[in-house]
Amino acid sequence: MIRPVVYGADYSAYVRIVRLVLEEKGIGYELVPVDIFAADGIPSWYFDHQPFGRMPAFEHDGFRLHETSAITRYVDEAFDGPALQPIEPRPRARMNQIIGMLDAYAYRAMVWDV
Numbered sequence: 001m002i003r004p005v006v007y008g009a010d011y012s013a014y015v016r017i018v019r020l021v022l023e024e025k026g027i028g029y030e031l032v033p034v035d036i037f038a039a040d041g042i043p044s045w046y047f048d049h050q051p052f053g054r055m056p057a058f059e060h061d062g063f064r065l066h067e068t069s070a071i072t073r074y075v076d077e078a079f080d081g082p083a084l085q086p087i088e089p090r091p092r093a094r095m096n097q098i099i100g101m102l103d104a105y106a107y108r109a110m111v112w113d114v
């Protein structure tokens, strides 16, 4: 199997979400460290992977993705291993609601303030 690549810093909450999903699925992967807070700024090559300069970014067999919820859903659906999402529409919608809510309203407070 071609191992996916995750780009980002190991301390990042969003990078950890992707890594947790990969671990839960039992998938080996490579972590390429990217320091988006480096004094010299974000490395220019990284914008080809994540045009908004956030982390993580992800690549699998030439397929590049960014946005944590897209990456985690892709990993769950494209690889063998335990299914991580509910099948039924309502529990699945609730999952999507909670992820959307955390992305839209919680990131600033949880990552920068708490």
Ligand SMILES: N[C@@H](CCC(=O)N[C@@H](CS)C(=O)NCC(=O)O)C(=O)O
Pocket (backbone or CB within 6 Å): 012, 013, 014, 015, 036, 053, 054, 055, 056, 066, 067, 068, 069, 103, 107, 111
């Ligand atoms: N919408 C992005 C958000 C990712 C994100 O905000 N990651 C944080 C690290 S935990 C980041 O890059 N923060 C840098 C910043 O806020 O400038 C995703 O879902 O992947």
